[in-house]
Amino acid sequence: MIPRSATFRANSRAALDNPELVRALGTMKTGFRQKRAAAVDALPEFDALRDRAVAMKNHTLDHLDHYLESFADKVEAAGGTVHWATDAEAARQQVLEICRAHGAHTVTKGKSMIAEEVGLNEALEDAGMRPVETDLGEYIIQLRREPPSHIIAPAIHVSKAQVADAFRAAHGDLDPARELDTPRALLDEARAVLRHDFTAADVGITGANLLIAETGATVIVTNEGNGDLTQLLPRVHIVLASLEKVVPTLDDASLILRLLARSATGQTASSYTSFSLGPRRPEDADGPQAFHVILLDNGRSEMLGNGFREMLRCIRCAACMNHCPVYGAVGGHAYGWVYPGPMGSVLTPALIGIDKAAPLPEASTLCGRCEAVCPMRIPLPGLLRQWRARAHDQRLSPPAMRRGLAAWGWLAARPRLYHPLNRLAAVALGRLGRRRGGFARLPLAGGWTKSRDLPAPEGDTFQARYRRGARRP
């Protein structure tokens, strides 16, 4: 997927003008927020769990090589194969190789952000295979040929009517006069269509929410059960996961699971929490004949040492974007790549380069709500600040802004100049603006005055009035 993060401002304008998106985001925001708040309120030890999870994950990241090797050994001991992918291209080639070796035609997929990150569907299609997304939201956006706009609700931007349109276009063999007005009807149709693909699939690909070092198990959480059908029915199961998903023990996994569903959807646990370990054993009733895990780095090991390590604690719950006022205004596509919202604005520059994503760290008021709700206590505003500093150092911010700041900074470090000039501005603007109270237009302030008045100063600076002895207001 070609990143469009550099044009965030234009992307965001288009999003703000899209009435269907605005409607969808309105309901999304209140729904997710209320459910999370209720779930957190009902669990008095939530904050204590957060502290434990942070400590556990920090420890894991300090010893990442050890836990990854331990995980890989356990997978191999169970009869599975582990592949190490340094970048997206390596991961795509490993998937294609496995699929070709098994003569795959139909490939079912559980929801995986890593598959989005490496652009897997395009690669499978280009190789003549048929990838089928089986998560309802992912299925919808696959039909619409667009990227997800949210990491746990990929089709949050799509209205019911738009889903019906996509289904009518894709399911041409069904009665054109059928009723598709209710969520139930849409769901039933998707299930009926996908049922064929589940049984026809040669390879099933899932992501992983967790990798457990002590057992070698991979864990996915889903609400639709599609993940189980994807990983149990085909001959081959491929797990595509990024390095930082590993946790030391089963207990550590359950710690994360307690935080994850509550932070994401407000559930105490998702409907399905499925563990996979190796291929089917003789005594197993079902399961794949071959089991592969592809471990993707794609810039993450570099994040261990470049100041952004804390971002690797992320468990992809989406609480940050659900509570972000900027995401709530523009939705996920405006961010221009795979990961939107505050976590995306920190992660995207780390994965594709700050030069291709410089507007993202700026797309925040640093209001801090993301950090307040993050179950892993990732200091997202602080990390956004770090990216801003790097963008500034690399001269990626607009030249006019840089020059303006430098000039203002020069002045602000010189009180004897700063105060008289400040006063001149306060007096002049006060005189000009007092009749109306504010300015509807002002040179160089168009960004502000296009949509709001600029309130006029009262007529003098506090400093000057204080010096005159005006102690009373």
Add this chain to the structure above:
Amino acid sequence: MVVPEGQTCCGQPADNSGDVATARAVARGLIRAFEDCDYVVAPSGSCASTLRHRYPVLLADDPALAEPARALAGKTHELTCFLADVLDHVPAGMAWPGVAVYHDSCAGLRELGIKAQPRRLLAAVEGLTVLDAAEPEECCGFGGTFAVKYPEVSTRMVEAKASDLEATGADLVLGGDLGCLLNIAGRLRRRGGRPMEVRHVAEVLAGARHVPPIGAPGEGAGR
């Protein structure tokens, strides 16, 4: 009480824009200007938070200023915190009849824990009822340079805030951060809904009724 003339701005615009060198240069002057004070009080959550939380980080590696930056951070207070928590002040004999809605600024709320302090102070003002909006923790969309870097997004955010505040039925918006108040007042006036006055909480605590509200026509108090 002193108002040192060596002070200018806290440097937030540069700091929030990633211009760390400029932010440091401005911070150095401020640290020196307040060296002799026991308390530093700022009528703004985001400025106070910059001194409290950002200065020690910005100057952590400066051998001469790391310690003074930490000292300044420890003695800096936002105005309503200082009045309520440090002085345990109860406004006496103040009256301001009306219904107000309090806007919690993000920096004050989440970086300094300011929520109860202004409400406690305002509760002692006779005749004043203080309401909360439906989404009191939502950002108003100001964000310093954000408001001009992404004016369309900022406008959508402040429009939502204006509607939320208006829906409370209050006739007065109070807050502790000028940035938010400029943004909110500017949008309220532009959208032309139900007229609401916008004021800094200090104006009510000081009984400054004759001072025109932010963005409203008036003679101005400075002359």
